[in-house]
Amino acid sequence: MKLIDYHVHMGKSSKGDNYTLEDLIASMDKFNIEKSGLSILNGVNVGPLNDLTMEAVKKYPDRIVGYAYINPREENAIEEVHRCLSVEGMRGVKFHSWKHGYFPSNNRALDGIIDAIAEYDVPILTHTGTPPLSLPQQWIEVAKRHPNVKFVLAHIGYLDYGYDCIEGAKNYPNIYVDTSGQVEIPVIAKALEDLGPDRIIWSTDWPYKYPGSELVKFEPYNLSEEDKKKIFYENAMKLWKLI
16 A cells, blocks of 8 residues: 655654654655655744755655745744745645644734745645644634635644544535544544545654554554545645645
8 A cells, every 4th residue: 555644753852852864764664655744843943944854855855745834923934935835845834833832713924824825835734632722623713714725634633622623624625634643533433424535644743653553543444445545645645736
């Protein structure tokens, strides 16, 4: 089965362990992952972090897809969007409102930034599931204001907000979910029923999650080969406009 990992990181973990680009590639090789979507989250000053992502894309253009990590509290956020997304291989944007300290639904600076992102027709990946700043409901409100931009809600709201995430997202076709870190069988089953395989994207959140575990957790579901192809490969490639 062909695999795309929509959501990975590198650099220092919250424990202080350092994970390099070569570590990421080795993990991808171990699990036969063709491409991974990379952002680097080690700080609030995003420019140097985005430089590292762009270097990774340049070194492994066939393996790494880059996300611009954008902090809407920085004055040059829109300029950073243009700087990053004008680079070949940068095919998305990552927001992390918990790390950057803002309420998404109340931060109206996001609207101008997202309008700039929309010019490139790339998806937005957002962390969800960490209160009070990264609830899926907050990002769903933002996505509702931008129906022509595709949003991917990471972790399906994590352990406490999975049902709310799916209920809030199901009526908005521009909202997708990624499966990293979501281990509740009923939540993923609900996502399959309410969102369907076209709006679910397999991800690992490496190095915070182990790819093997993120694969095994799909064993309880009776997925057709066509549905597996969408979840594990095609949905990500379509969002990145690589197929």
